[in-house]
Amino acid sequence: MGVIEGLFTGGKEFVMQVAAAWLPAPLLVLLSAALSAVALLAFAAVTFMYLTWLERKVAGRFQDRYGPNRVGPFGLLQPIADGLKFVMKEDIIPVGADRVVHELAPVLAVTPVLMLFLVLPFGRGMTGADLNVGVLFFLGVSAVQSPVVIAAGMGARSKYSVLGSMRAAAQILSYEIPMVLAVLSVVMAAGTMSTNSIVEAQARDGWYVLTPWGAFGMLVFLLAATAESNRHPFDMAEAESELVAGFHTEYSGFKFGLFQMAEFLGGFASCGLAATLFLGGWLGPAFLPTWGVFMIKTYALFFVLMWFRATLPRFRIDQLMAFAWLLLFPLSLLVILSSALWHFLALAPALVASLVLLGGGYWVLSGVLWREFERSSGPRDVTGVR
């Protein structure tokens, strides 16, 4: 049991001990960082490859078909074939494009997403960098997405790209607020912003999702995070029936692959953070290694996102903005309030107060949202300008 648990931490320790005999101390610091970084990068690349496979398989099952099953057993080699196809495709740069920005944008899209994995606590003692502002680091780095999306759209100077990037940036900015506020409730309860300490605080308090504010907070966070990573049903940025492919219309081959990688890994990392904040991270039954527990929770959440994608129709852009501002934003404020009440009141009054607050709040807000949807239904201008 201990062997499996310590597979990664022990492996790194072993390499470090061997290296300690050969290398001077300053280089050892570099080696330690490099080992963690290489492990995270390899993990991210493999995860991306098989998330695309898994997503297509799961979507296939939902729609009563097989999904990829031609390349290798169960289609397992499909991601490799896709990767080869990406590399071999023609690299098209539009005539009017700003070349530097156009070439740079896909790289800039992937880099911050890879940095997200730095602060996720994959298991006991398995945080790449246990920053004391870990959660904030995650939010800050994922906020870099919106300028990158804009750069991608503007660099191509194509109508579809520009419209798509405007929508995406507006969407990311709007959903960032409820996401940050939902995270804030957990930070208040745990009294720390380090991801690892938040997991340890849940060993003391119990999983936060089991409290009323935690359940609503997780709902808000997961929806906002789905929108942040431009995933279905919030993928307005690339609504192909309206905008061809949104901000990455003009990208082909490997550069498009990089955008797809950013989208998948961004969604996956958000699921990892949701598991950390609300589902107790790597806390679980003792017969499983801590990193296994974390992975199960993260994949379970990602399965929910795939479920969304396979079953829900897409939002319209004005409904999408109304959903963020009329429902998620006020609801996240109520989550913060009831998180504070939970901290200061005794169990019974806190339970009553937060159920009244959150349940009543949800009832009122969803009524408001529903009226807005009904008011705005029927044919209308859907360019996003109101």
Add this chain to the structure above:
Amino acid sequence: MFADLGFVLAAIVTLAGGVIAVGARNLYRSVLGLMLSLTGVAGLFLVQRAEFLAVVQVLVFVGGVSVLIVFALILVEREGAAMETGVNPGLVPVAAIVAVILSGSVIYAVVRSPLGAAPPAAVQSRDIGEALLNRYLVPFEAVSLLLLAALVGALLIAREKRN
């Protein structure tokens, strides 16, 4: 050693971004240069072990403010007109005076500050929170009121234009 290396890298990024922001003829490139420069500033904070400030710098300025600048650019852009910057000859003396005053005061502040003193301990976000909500509560609230007023004012101007 690594900290010095980090400082040099962050300083180069900051300055290079600044040069792009000022020198680029295309306005969008200017904004991208500004983002690069702001990211470099975040790196400088990181070297000083002010992690909280570094992250907030990225969150607010790179992820928020510069995106708003791009939105503003798109809103004022005319159909077909290129978004290009140029030099306005009439304003060169004014710019020179402002540059001299600004760089002079920055240099003065750097010379006067106790450089070479003990490096600051890592700033905890707890300290920042306590400073903002206890010692500097009144200025903090005053600034937020100012921002709110600016926000309402901007909304008012935008609405009048539309009708």
